[in-house]
Amino acid sequence: MRALVVRAVDAPLRVEEIELPAPGPDEVRVSVRAAGVCHSDLSMVDGTLAPPYPLVLGHEAAGVVLAVGDAVTRVAPGAHVVLNWAPPCRSCWYCGRDEPWLCERTGSPSAPRGRTPAGEALHVTLGLGALAEEVVVPQAAVIPVPAELPFEAAALLGCAVLTGVGAVRRTARVAPGESVAVIGLGGVGLSVVAAARAAGADQVLAVDVSPTKKALAVAAGATDFLLADETLSRAVRERTAGRGVDHALECVGRSATIRTAWRATRRGGQVTVVGMGAKDDIVGLGALDIFHSARTLRSSVYGSSDPDRDVPELARAVLDGTLGSCGSPP
Incomplete structure (x- = not known):
């Protein structure tokens, strides 16, 4: 069988x-039918993680069970499943x-x-290695979904959509009538945009460095x-009566964009870091600013979600x- 392999940093x-x-007795073999590329895969390639x-890349995928131990x-051959890279x-x-x-016992970057064929040992990303024709994983790493759910939609539920929707619903807890800024419009960021609107946010300000993301954000x-430039903080405040947004969700994972999210948020508001950054990328905030602004800064790991509960719920919402199908309203 074939798989996408990286052999060294930036190779x-x-x-x-x-x-x-x-x-093995507690394992499942899955035929991968659709898979996404997550920024974490790029972090595996460039050595950030x-x-x-x-290393076999990939952790965002869906497919059909071929065989079980x-x-x-949990499942039988023929079941349609979403792969879970962090089974609790x-x-x-x-x-x-x-x-x-x-x-405490899951989420290792590789296994x-x-x-x-020559006998060289391999590692797989986040226990899955899903950019491959097939995977063998623990049964806890597969979540059954309805067979009528398209594989392309199901694959995204396992990471981008679950992370983005969970960040809004379960971490930030966006409420009706609030204002939200979303910084970074990849798959996770667009899912945050959709979830914020579904939560009843009156204003959802979508931010990206690329003007080509506008159509996706509006959809x-x-x-x-x-646009994410030096005028962003002023532009956000102009749209929020000079205060800033109630919530800023940072979906990039860089110190510069975390600081941007901080500046875009009103006093007493909340900044939620959804993007995963590098361990040596340090965020600098003034001690007086932290005290005086009364803002809350927190992270959202995997959308603060329980995949076994939330993936089936999201699958029903798509259907x-x-x-x-990609986390945006129909």
Whole structure:
């Protein structure tokens, strides 16, 4: 079978033949039918997350179960599933607090699995390696979804949409009538835009460096589109009676855009960091500014979501028309 492999930092990506083991007692073999490319995959390629190489890329995917181990009860062959790159253990301290997105035993950047035909050991991204024709994963890493859900939509539910929608609903808890700025309009950011409008936000200011994102932002529900430049803070305040937005959700993962989100938010508002950054990219904020602004700064890991609960809910929303196939309203 074939997979997309990176062999060193910034090395060319190659489609290579690989070999995966047969499913163990608690494992599932899945035929991947659709997969997305997440910014985290790029962080694997450029070395930001410092994974071991050679590495099979990909963690945002959906497909059909081909085979299951003897102890598997969650799915059967033929089931349509979304892959979950952070399956919670359900037994650690955080899982016991109903915070499975902080599980102590999951979310490793990579895991050893599979070999090349020459016998060279491989690692797979976030335990999945989903940019491949097939994967072998623990049964906890597959979430059943309706067979009528298109694979292209199902794949995005496992990361971009779950992360973006969860950031709005469960982390920021955007309320009807509030104003929201969304900085960075990739798959996660567009999902944040759609979820903010669905939550009843009166203003959703979509921000990106590229003017080509405007049409996508408007289609997702943005009320305004702003270019990310030196005039951004002023432009946001001009649209919010001089105060700034109630919520700014940063979907890039860079110190510069986190500071931009901070400046765009009103006193007493909330900044939610959704994008994953580099460990040596330090955010500088003034101590007096932090005190005087009374803003809240927090992060949203995997949308503060429980994938086993939230992915099926999002799948139903896509099918009943309340959520578009890429996280935007129909």
